[in-house]
Amino acid sequence: MVFSYENLYSSSTARAKRSEIRELLKLIARPEVISFAGGLPAPASFPLDKIAEITRQVIEExxxxxxxxxxxxxxxxxxxxxxxxxxxxxxxxxxxxxxxxxxxxxxxxxxxxxxxxxxxxxxxxxxxxxxxxxxxxxxxxxxxxxxxxxxxxxxxxxxxxxxxxxxxxxxxxxxxxxxxxxxxxxxxxxxxxxxxxxxxxxxxxxxxxxxxxxxxxxxxxxxxxxxxxxxxxxxxxxxxxxxxxxxxxxxxxxxxxxxxxxxxxxxxxxxxxxxxxxxxxxxxxxxxxxxLLHKQIDVIKELYYKKRQLMLSALEEHMPEGVSWTRPEGGLFLWARLPEHMDAKELFEEAIANNVAYVVGSAFHCDEGGKNTMRLNFSYPSEEQIPEGVKRLATAIKKTM
Amino acid sequence: MVFSYENLYSSSTARAKRSEIRELLKLIARPEVISFAGGLPAPASFPLDKIAEITRQVIEExxxxxxxxxxxxxxxxxxxxxxxxxxxxxxxxxxxxxxxxxxxxxxxxxxxxxxxxxxxxxxxxxxxxxxxxxxxxxxxxxxxxxxxxxxxxxxxxxxxxxxxxxxxxxxxxxxxxxxxxxxxxxxxxxxxxxxxxxxxxxxxxxxxxxxxxxxxxxxxxxxxxxxxxxxxxxxxxxxxxxxxxxxxxxxxxxxxxxxxxxxxxxxxxxxxxxxxxxxxxxxxxxxxxxxLLHKQIDVIKELYYKKRQLMLSALEEHMPEGVSWTRPEGGLFLWARLPEHMDAKELFEEAIANNVAYVVGSAFHCDEGGKNTMRLNFSYPSEEQIPEGVKRLATAIKKTM
Incomplete structure (x- = not known):
């Protein structure tokens, strides 16, 4: 008989759940999915050579x-x-x-x-x-x-x-x-x-x-x-x-x-x-x-600025009326609002069928609000993926509307 | 007026204290003190070249x-x-x-x-x-x-x-x-x-x-x-x-x-x-x-074995009657017992005056017991320091007895 741990857990463990985002990221790991769901920095920005060189110095000195x-x-x-x-x-x-x-x-x-x-x-x-x-x-x-x-x-x-x-x-x-x-x-x-x-x-x-x-x-x-x-x-x-x-x-x-x-x-x-x-x-x-940190920040800003531009242009071009979004002056994310009656969680299945992913906005609400919202990340997807992903997302939204 | 945070703290913060060992380690940082107090591995054992080489590989691959x-x-x-x-x-x-x-x-x-x-x-x-x-x-x-x-x-x-x-x-x-x-x-x-x-x-x-x-x-x-x-x-x-x-x-x-x-x-x-x-x-x-891990462990064991031997011999040679100690078959520490009536905390001042340090045994007891005990580390002090440190400690004990 396997022993049950229920009586041993702390009350916070009884309440804890895995992060929706992190569990989601596992599900959408198929290579054909364009993901706006993560919050990952662009690996192309990592200063690999500098880190290798500095690590050698650190060990030596x-x-x-x-x-x-x-x-x-x-x-x-x-x-x-x-x-x-x-x-x-x-x-x-x-x-x-x-x-x-x-x-x-x-x-x-x-x-x-x-x-x-x-x-x-x-x-x-x-x-x-x-x-x-x-x-x-x-x-x-x-x-x-x-x-x-x-x-x-x-x-x-x-x-x-x-x-x-x-x-x-x-x-x-x-x-x-x-x-x-x-x-x-x-x-x-x-x-x-x-x-x-x-x-x-x-x-x-x-x-x-x-x-x-x-x-x-x-x-x-x-x-x-x-x-x-x-x-x-x-x-x-x-x-x-x-x-x-x-x-x-x-x-x-x-x-x-x-x-x-x-x-x-x-x-x-x-x-x-x-x-x-x-x-x-x-x-x-x-x-x-x-x-090197100042220089590294300049590299990242240039990269993300271009990606944000691509995402804003694509949203402008493809999104149907009734969908709005923020225009962040920096960072990694923007926030899109569907018409009030729509539910980003229900839309998710259609989006995945269209090979595009995002995070449903309700995950960020302590009061379960934000059902018609979603977070879109522009730092991680490639410059080719951004317009294509937005197009797929717009298709899913139009179909669900 | 500076604002007081007392009402904001959690009850665990009210109870928390800094680690006695870690605070102690700061006090005894004088170079003339031979410290048996820490629990640090011997840095001479760190495989610096291997780590440098592997880090380069990891970044490259x-x-x-x-x-x-x-x-x-x-x-x-x-x-x-x-x-x-x-x-x-x-x-x-x-x-x-x-x-x-x-x-x-x-x-x-x-x-x-x-x-x-x-x-x-x-x-x-x-x-x-x-x-x-x-x-x-x-x-x-x-x-x-x-x-x-x-x-x-x-x-x-x-x-x-x-x-x-x-x-x-x-x-x-x-x-x-x-x-x-x-x-x-x-x-x-x-x-x-x-x-x-x-x-x-x-x-x-x-x-x-x-x-x-x-x-x-x-x-x-x-x-x-x-x-x-x-x-x-x-x-x-x-x-x-x-x-x-x-x-x-x-x-x-x-x-x-x-x-x-x-x-x-x-x-x-x-x-x-x-x-x-x-x-x-x-x-x-x-x-x-x-x-490489097996090889690394062999290097460390050889080093610590020698140091434990040095510590055991020195204890044998210098400690007065009434003091006993464990003979660990491995690891980094041994444990010494003073006569029942002695207090390792009181001894500590005399030990520091003799430029040698240890951790008082009571710090390891949830019930405040172990007053006549101390932990001695043999992994970190050098092979020259161990006999000299034990000698100093024995002098302090004899004086306090």
Whole structure:
């Protein structure tokens, strides 16, 4: 008889489900499917030769250190490079305000660990990044959604929500936003909304988690102020990552925040994995110290700009009336809206039959809304695939309409 | 006014403290201190040239994949190598029973995540690995300690404890053991105790977490059966790591277990960090596929055997009567006992004044026992440092006696 584990599981395990996106990606792995579903960077952008050369240098110059355990907070050299990197945007942080993580996903998990007990309240965007929802869900948090418009989370509705919660004695542990070229919607929050966001955290005694993996990938328009830069009161943790501006395969990201909060995250990380790979950190630090990150970002921006153009043109050309989409000024994604009565989940089967894939928008909603929406990724598909994929998608939509 | 975060923290953050060992390691970083305190592998053993060569190959042959996101469960090539590796010890596992983690510390964290709610019971050894205690503590578990003797956890006392708990309606979520050259004690559990352990899990409806980072590092004597091999009922998760047999700086380890439990761990890992670095996994897979891991283990064993000999001889030569120690047949550590009335914490100051360091044994006890014990590491200090360090330690002990 096989023993049943049911009585041994934690309550979060009972609740946990595999990511819809990641399970989906397995199903659509057929080579004939053009996928706008993933969120992968274009591998053509990876600086293979530079990484090979730098790795050789790292092993030669500091192999025994790079292959040993390292400090939980991260390699001091890499953290110093990141302090300098922050300064270019006017963000002033000390070394003690920087933590290296295994991708920003670990940053989100750490935020969950230090703030969330079962049932604890927090505020997210509608729609919101699915990895954030998953991380906070794993702590069994209670999530309150505040709708976006084309300028990000609506501050009037946030204020309403915070007041309503306060009336019930509820103070959110934090407000989670992806302010730049949001995943999934592609929209960016302007500076005035960011200022208002900080004001509201002060009024309602909470903090902001600013998750900004795409900020450096702006093709056009002006960059609003980073939220952390607007904060004078220690109310912002900012998560940034090498995954979208260098490569994801090193699994390196970082968090900036008030020293006290970073220190709590360091303690939590000690029990999670002791430290991020010193080998990978040495590679990233050397890549930065040689001034290569700026150049790498230019390469990626040029590539994605072209791909976004191709996708926008194709949407313009093929989509039937009633379908609308965002026009992100950077990043990896855009967001399409079908007519109200349509359901992107129902459409999915027809799309797959047409050999094209996307992620249904409801996956990004903590309230099961967004049924008529979808996320389209333009960074990963090739320049040949983008127009053809959009054409296939339009065919599926027209047929289902 | 600076805002206070106290109301925002989770209860585990309120409880968390930095690791005593890791904080200690910072204090004793003076070059004149000979440290037996760390648990670091000898960097002289790291195969730098091989890693440089293999990294070049990985980038050349599969750079775009290795630098991209990968599956949460780990690189299939690495997992296949590990299935083969297991077979050499008679451990039969399928690919679906293997999960790659960021060091075994993440394995411990994942075990905590899938099994432990606040207050949940589990059984640990007295003494036990501090990283395990930290991980389970971060889930606010209730830990019950069962004493070891020179053959590991005492099964008679375990049975007593399980019966006592059952009388109170308490079933431990799992029993956590480090059966081979335990950290901290250096002792190994013989096969008959391992069999009894499995019987007891069946009788008391629980499972075993077998944490075995040092098993491959046996200098002499015969290897008992791995606990997972004795289990026919899906009651064992085994954690193993590259940190002690290859190098820690890649932060790679793995878990073997029943498919259902591994699948739960995969879901939990998705929300923690998406995946372990595919770059590092490709390096480890290539290292294994070239048959280099066996050779590497031979190099390490020769090195550590010599160091253990040096430490045992020096202890024999310098220690005053009343001090005893274990004689581990492998691994990185041995365990010393001072006379009952002595306190290793009080001794520590005198030891540091003599420029030698160790870890106080109480840090490894969930019940604050072990005051007269200490852990001595012999893998990291040099062959010159070991006799000199033991001499200094003996001087400090004699003075304090």
């Amino acid at each position: 500091s192999g025994p250190q790079a292959l040993q355990y390292g400090p939980t907070e991260g390699d001091p050299k890499l953290r110093e490079e990141l302090v300098k990197w922050a300064a270019k945007d006017g963000i002033e942080v000390d070394l003690e305000q920087v933590l290296i993580t295994n991708g920003s996903q670990q940053g989100l998990d750490l935020v969950g660990k230090i703030f969330l007990d079962v049932g604890d309240p927090l505020v997210v965007e509608l729609p919101s990044y699915i990895g954030g929802l998953q991380a906070f869900n794993s702590y069994q948090a209670t999530m309150y959604g505040v709708p976006q418009d084309d300028l990000g989370m609506r501050m009037d509705l946030l204020e309403e929500k915070l007041a309503e919660l306060k009336g019930k004695g509820i103070i959110p542990k934090f407000i989670y936003v992806v302010p730049d070229f949001q995943n999934p919607s592609g929209v960016t929050m302007p500076t005035d909304r960011r200022k208002r966001l900080i004001e509201l955290t002060m009024e309602y005694d909470t903090i902001v988690i600013e998750d900004s993996p795409y900020r450096e990938l702006r093709f056009e328009g002006e960059q609003p102020e980073p939220i952390i830069k607007l904060d004078k009161d220690g109310r912002v943790i900012t998560l940034s990552t090498f995954s979208k501006i260098f490569c994801p395969g090193l699994r390196l990201a970082w968090a900036f925040g008030p020293e006290e909060l970073i220190s709590k995250m360091v303690v939590a990380k000690q029990s999670m994995d002791l430290c991020s790979p010193p080998f990978n950190q040495a590679i990233a630090a050397t890549f930065m110290s040689q001034g | 599969s750079g775009p994949q290795a630098l991209q996101y990968g599956p949460t469960e780990g690189d299939p090539k690495l997992r296949e190598e590990l299935v083969k590796w297991a077979a050499k010890d008679g451990i039969e596992v399928d690919l679906e029973q293997v999960l790659i983690t960021n060091g075994s510390q993440q394995g411990l964290d994942l075990v905590g995540k899938i099994f432990l709610d606040v207050g949940d019971p589990l059984v640990v050894e007295l003494p036990s690995y501090i990283g395990g205690l930290q991980a389970f503590n971060s889930y606010q578990a209730t830990m019950y300690g069962v004493p070891q003797d020179d053959l590991g956890m005492r099964m008679d006392l375990l049975e007593e404890k399980l019966a006592e708990l059952k009388g109170k309606g308490i079933i431990p979520k799992f029993i956590y053991v480090v059966p081979d050259f335990q950290n901290p004690s250096g002792v190994t559990m013989p096969t008959d105790r391992r069999k009894r352990l499995i019987e007891l899990t069946m009788e008391y409806d629980t499972i075993v977490i077998e944490d075995s980072p040092y098993r491959e590092l046996r200098f002499e004597g015969e290897q008992p059966e791995p606990i997972i091999k004795l289990d026919k009922d899906g009651r064992v998760i085994t954690l193993s790591t590259f940190s002690k047999i290859f190098c820690p700086g890649l932060r790679l380890a793995w878990a073997f277990g029943p498919e259902e439990l591994i699948s739960k761990m995969v879901v939990a890992k998705q929300s923690m960090d998406l995946c372990s670095p595919p770059f590092n996994q490709a390096i480890a897979a290539t290292f294994m596929s070239q048959g």
